[in-house]
Amino acid sequence: MKFTLATVITAASVVSAAPTYSSEPKPLALTMMAIRSASPIHFGRVDASGQKFYIGLDRPSSYCPSPPVPVGSCPSGNYTSISWGQYGPYMNVEVPGGQQIYIAPDNSLSYTQAHSGSMPPGSTTDGFTLGPKQENTLRHIDHKSGGFLACPAKKDVGPWKVFVGSVTDKNAPSGSAADCLGFLNTGIEFIGEQFGAWQY
Ligand SMILES: *[C@@H]1O[C@H](CO)[C@@H](O)[C@H](O)[C@H]1NC(C)=O
Numbered sequence: 079m080k081f082t083l084a085t086v087i088t089a090a091s092v093v094s095a096a097p098t099y100s101s102e103p104k105p106l107a108l109t110m111m112a113i114r115s116a117s118p119i120h121f122g123r124v125d126a127s128g129q130k131f132y133i134g135l136d137r138p139s140s141y142c143p144s145p146p147v148p149v150g151s152c153p154s155g156n157y158t159s160i161s162w163g164q165y166g167p168y169m170n171v172e173v174p175g176g177q178q179i180y181i182a183p184d185n186s187l188s189y190t191q192a193h194s195g196s197m198p199p200g201s202t203t204d205g206f207t208l209g210p211k212q213e214n215t216l217r218h219i220d221h222k223s224g225g226f227l228a229c230p231a232k233k234d235v236g237p238w239k240v241f242v243g244s245v246t247d248k249n250a251p252s253g254s255a256a257d258c259l260g261f262l263n264t265g266i267e268f269i270g271e272q273f274g275a276w277q278y
Pocket residue numbers: 154156
């Protein structure tokens with residue numbers, strides 16, 4: 079399915095017809111979408127896979143340990159959802175301990191493995207900001223080191239790996255940072271399910 083802003087908005091309005099009520103305010107949950115007009119990544123979903131983020135995957139890599147978790151209790155894992163807390167973004171997962179989002183020393187946008195808070199030395203979790211909801215329902219996701227970049231596996235061929243601030247030729251998957259495209263990263267409220275996945 080081609081994932082466009084129109085499908086996002088349609089899906090969201092269908093889901094919001096059946097609200098669920100909870101006594102505790104639920105933290106804001108979002109999916110991420112790239113804006114870079116007239117490019118292959120425009121309206122591209124930002125998906126989690128193998129502790130990194132990509133645009134142009136069919137679906138995220140996600141996992142639910144069933145058993146012991148009853149199959150019916152597993153989140154679909156079809157979408158990459160993040161939450162935004164006091165200390166910035168983290169994966170919207172059910173796994174105890176959660177999964178923190180950080181920037182690795184090579185500037186790739188990353189998330190910790192389940193059951194481990196470990197990050198390579200030189201990583202940072204600081205500097206992310208989430209803007210207010212715009213009239214078009216999108217929120218701008220920014221980082222103080224600069225914008226987001228999507229770097230293709232090969233020139234013009236995805237999937238596109240997501241970096242923050244800058245990329246070196248050595249760290250660009252295609253071997254050339256000139257192949258990367260800057261994009262505006264946006265958040266769309268994720269209300270279809272409580273969690274994006276048990277874990278990514
Ligand atoms: C998740 O994807 C599967 C396989 O495509 C589909 O059958 C299922 O309905 C999806 N669930 C949700 C909640 O999107």
